[in-house]
Amino acid sequence: MITLVSGTNRPASVTRQVVDIYQSMLEQRNISSEIIDLVDLPEDFISTALYDNSGKNATFQPMQDQMLEADKYVFFVPEYNGSFPGILKTFIDGLSYPDTFKGKKCALVGLSSGVQGSVLAMSHLTDIFNYAKMHVLAEKPKLLHIENHLKNGKMVNPLFSSLLEEQIDSFIRF
Numbered sequence: 001m002i003t004l005v006s007g008t009n010r011p012a013s014v015t016r017q018v019v020d021i022y023q024s025m026l027e028q029r030n031i032s033s034e035i036i037d038l039v040d041l042p043e044d045f046i047s048t049a050l051y052d053n054s055g056k057n058a059t060f061q062p063m064q065d066q067m068l069e070a071d072k073y074v075f076f077v078p079e080y081n082g083s084f085p086g087i088l089k090t091f092i093d094g095l096s097y098p099d100t101f102k103g104k105k106c107a108l109v110g111l112s113s114g115v116q117g118s119v120l121a122m123s124h125l126t127d128i129f130n131y132a133k134m135h136v137l138a139e140k141p142k143l144l145h146i147e148n149h150l151k152n153g154k155m156v157n158p159l160f161s162s163l164l165e166e167q168i169d170s171f172i173r174f
């Protein structure tokens with residue numbers, strides 16, 4: 001089981017479209033996966049689920065438990081202001097430390113409207129996950145100009161599709 005984390009809470013995000021494409025690729029290989037989409041975070045997450053309120057928010061608690069029980073993750077990382085979305089960091093800050101990520105494995109997929117393909121965002125996130133003692137797969141597809149390469153929820157750039165398939169190959173062996 002692989003846990004796919006859609007790294008923004010923006011409704012109808014492009015990130016979620018890429019998550020769904022990735023999940024179909026996994027299904028084709030008979031690999032099961034589950035999706036955690038930050039759009040499902042409770043509205044009062046910041047005021048009722050963090051720090052001294054940890055464990056008290058009934059909507060966030062199942063997400064926190066799911067993250068704790070998982071052992072392989074793929075994080076889908078949109079580029080926001082040259083890094084990853086603040087909500088993703090806040091989500092990570094709300095998870096149980098150090099048990100959530102320690103000794104586990106993840107892969108990252110970056111996407112952006114601009115030319116960077118979230119490369120710096122994934123680098124920033126890699127530092128954080130390594131701090132949390134999680135291993136990060138070296139292959140980090142950078143899906144730049146993403147809007148030009150999606151049509152009706154399908155990836156229409158064969159290079160991007162092959163980068164995702166190659167990452168899946170590596171992640172299975174990781």
Ligand SMILES: Cc1cc2nc3c(=O)[nH]c(=O)nc-3n(C[C@H](O)[C@H](O)[C@H](O)COP(=O)(O)O)c2cc1C
Nearest residue numbers: 008010013014015078079080081082111112113114
């Ligand atoms: C708050 C915000 C900041 C953004 N900053 C950048 C950026 O720094 N560089 C960039 O290429 N795209 C930027 N974008 C565009 C996103 O990368 C783009 O919308 C992409 O489709 C993924 O985001 P989404 O999943 O929210 O759709 C930004 C979008 C938002 C909402």
